[in-house]
Amino acid sequence: MTTEQVKDSGVRRGDVSGWSVRTIAGVITTVFVLFFLIPLGWLLLASTKTARGLIVDHPFAPGTLGGLAANWDQLFSFGDGEVTTWVGNSALYAVGALVITLVASIPAGYAMALTEFRFRRALLILTLVVMLIPNTALVLPIFLELNMVGLIGTPLSVILPMSFFPFGVYLTYIYFSTSIPRDLLAAARVDGCREFQVFTRIALPLAAPIVALVAFFSFVQSWNNFFLPFVMLPSSDGYPIQVGLTSLLASTPAFNPSSAGTQSIQLPTLALATVISVLPVLIVFLFAQRFLIAGMTAGGTKE
Amino acid sequence: MTAVEETARPVALLRRRPSPRPPRGSRSATSYGFVALYAALTVAFGILPSLYAVYLAFTTGEGSFAGFANFTKVIGDFRFLPAVGHVAFYLVIWLVSLVVLVTLLAVIVHAIRVRWLSSTLRLVFYLPGALAGASSVLLWLFVLDPTASPVGGLLRALGLSSFVQVIVPAHLPPIFAIIAFWAGAGGWIVIMYGALNNISPDVIEAARIDGAGTLQIAWRIQLPLLRKWISYMGIMSLAAGTQLFVEPQLLSQASNAVVPNDYSLNQLAYQYAFQQNDFNGAAAISLLLLVIALALSAFFVLRGGLFETD
Numbered sequence: 001m002t003t004e005q006v007k008d009s010g011v012r013r014g015d016v017s018g019w020s021v022r023t024i025a026g027v028i029t030t031v032f033v034l035f036f037l038i039p040l041g042w043l044l045l046a047s048t049k050t051a052r053g054l055i056v057d058h059p060f061a062p063g064t065l066g067g068l069a070a071n072w073d074q075l076f077s078f079g080d081g082e083v084t085t086w087v088g089n090s091a092l093y094a095v096g097a098l099v100i101t102l103v104a105s106i107p108a109g110y111a112m113a114l115t116e117f118r119f120r121r122a123l124l125i126l127t128l129v130v131m132l133i134p135n136t137a138l139v140l141p142i143f144l145e146l147n148m149v150g151l152i153g154t155p156l157s158v159i160l161p162m163s164f165f166p167f168g169v170y171l172t173y174i175y176f177s178t179s180i181p182r183d184l185l186a187a188a189r190v191d192g193c194r195e196f197q198v199f200t201r202i203a204l205p206l207a208a209p210i211v212a213l214v215a216f217f218s219f220v221q222s223w224n225n226f227f228l229p230f231v232m233l234p235s236s237d238g239y240p241i242q243v244g245l246t247s248l249l250a251s252t253p254a255f256n257p258s259s260a261g262t263q264s265i266q267l268p269t270l271a272l273a274t275v276i277s278v279l280p281v282l283i284v285f286l287f288a289q290r291f292l293i294a295g296m297t298a299g300g301t302k303e
Numbered sequence: 304m305t306a307v308e309e310t311a312r313p314v315a316l317l318r319r320r321p322s323p324r325p326p327r328g329s330r331s332a333t334s335y336g337f338v339a340l341y342a343a344l345t346v347a348f349g350i351l352p353s354l355y356a357v358y359l360a361f362t363t364g365e366g367s368f369a370g371f372a373n374f375t376k377v378i379g380d381f382r383f384l385p386a387v388g389h390v391a392f393y394l395v396i397w398l399v400s401l402v403v404l405v406t407l408l409a410v411i412v413h414a415i416r417v418r419w420l421s422s423t424l425r426l427v428f429y430l431p432g433a434l435a436g437a438s439s440v441l442l443w444l445f446v447l448d449p450t451a452s453p454v455g456g457l458l459r460a461l462g463l464s465s466f467v468q469v470i471v472p473a474h475l476p477p478i479f480a481i482i483a484f485w486a487g488a489g490g491w492i493v494i495m496y497g498a499l500n501n502i503s504p505d506v507i508e509a510a511r512i513d514g515a516g517t518l519q520i521a522w523r524i525q526l527p528l529l530r531k532w533i534s535y536m537g538i539m540s541l542a543a544g545t546q547l548f549v550e551p552q553l554l555s556q557a558s559n560a561v562v563p564n565d566y567s568l569n570q571l572a573y574q575y576a577f578q579q580n581d582f583n584g585a586a587a588i589s590l591l592l593l594v595i596a597l598a599l600s601a602f603f604v605l606r607g608g609l610f611e612t613d
Contacts, residue, residue: 040430040442129601130349136546141352141593144582160344161348164347199337274434
């Protein structure tokens with residue numbers, strides 16, 4: 001065998017194994033694309049079908065706009081328009097928590113990054129530890145606490161706990177300590193800015209990206225929160241849509257035969273409710289994905 | 304816990320340059336003003352509830368000291384050990400599939416040279432993360448009901464022709480694992496992808512020149528360099544997984560209690576608080592779960608080396 005031949009066979013062997021690796025990778029990827037997409041795509045189609053069509057027609061045959069309208073009517077007439085109330089509640093809780101989160105966490109992250117005070121490091125470590133605790137872990141203790149002060153059932157019982165968002169503080173802390181040149185702040189001080197003005201006139205205008213990122217994560221987390229409102233809000237008037245879904249589920253004869261009655265919900269209507277319950281978040285995910293992924297992987301690219 | 308939140312956290316995984324020291328400590332009064340509201344929220348919704356739970360867990364309903372009586376009571380409860388078993392079985396399936404599949408998919412997506420394809424795949428994996436909590440469970444109720452399911456043929460091929468057959472107890476841990484994976488894996492894939500981008504191309508190139516194939520590079524170079532991130536994912540998912548609540552809760556409701564409403568530990572704590580009005584028992588279970596979560600999180604913050612505390 002000449003050197004030429006050895007090299008040749010080596011290359012060919014590499015090609016063959018490379019080819020099979022690529023095929024296997026392709027198959028795996030395809031399987032998982034289907035796994036992730038089929039339920040989503042099907043859900044969107046299901047919300048346009050009739051109850052009969054959902055069972056009889058091909059799963060991926062689209063329904064009609066008329067079907068969608070009928071499901072819409074059924075959904076929003078459920079319990080005298082409760083669904084509208086729930087969506088409104090979700091918006092109220094998520095936006096309320098968002099506002100308080102921003103007011104609390106942007107200055108806090110700034111102070112921890114760029115100023116010195118006692119307990120700074122303690123507060124930072126506490127923030128990290130609490131940030132990594134699953135947020136459901138404190139729900140029952142917070143319930144017991146709020147029960148003691150009589151806040152259960154009020155909007156504040158969900159808005160206030162949601163406003164405690166250590167992850168937002170940590171994001172802000174990282175942003176200010178890496179992106180704002182200290183000289184800029186020092187220059188402002190030399191020019192006679194007081195500490196509060198340094199923050200409002202210099203730091204805050206530069207912080208738009210981090211404000212948006214914290215706002216987004218806070219909104220999504222509050223909108224999707226289930227356990228906290230489920231525990232805090234006993235009356236259905238106060239439900240956000242995520243908890244309202246359980247009421248709809250309880251009124252769906254297909255899953256709960258005892259519920260067949262005047263208030264019953266058909267499967268396609270339940271599918272539409274599911275779509276509506278995630279629509280705001282889904283839209284943000286679709287349109288802000290580049291921005292979000294950049295935020296999520298910031299850690300991975302800056303090392 | 305929501306998928307978004309879980310995937311969002313590692314944004315913070317920055318290795319920064321050393322934190323610049325503030326010039327003087329004289330401005331601390333304003334600093335206290337800046338952190339005041341956040342500190343108040345931390346006390347009100349982080350520290351106080353934890354302390355109150357500790358107090359309740361060690362006292363009786365009348366407020367007298369109870370020692371470990373509440374703990375022995377809940378652990379001795381006939382529902383406690385089955386709930387631990389359910390959660391543990393679910394965690395094993397979920398964590399193994401998460402670690403293996405997320406790493407595999409991230410390596411595959413990272414190897415794709417075509418930019419639009421790679422970014423589209425990441426979006427496809429990531430998108431289900433928008434559906435968290437009740438919404439994703441509801442969606443999967445449809446998928447698991449053979450009469451309406453888009454994969455009804457597949458379910459019937461597996462010998463499952465009715466919803467009740469699908470949700471027999473033995474199937475539940477894998478079902479919950481599938482739901483959690485569907486909603487949560489994409490965010491982790493994106494994060495692992497970011498971490499892979501971090502590996503210097505020179506290292507990969509050097510290995511290739513030394514004759515390493517795609518598989519060897521993945522196995523010998525990429526995997527070891529991802530280890531920290533994989534353990535981070537594992538620990539965070541373990542802590543979150545112990546909190547299992549919304550999946551069995553909705554399934555219980557949708558199955559007319561074929562799935563019991565005390566399937567998971569968190570559900571059992573909920574039952575104690577709201578069915579039995581035994582806040583002390585509920586606090587004891589919550590405290591056990593909280594200690595697990597706290598221990599995992601503190602361990603990772605102090606030892607993991609992924610977080611910057613300057």
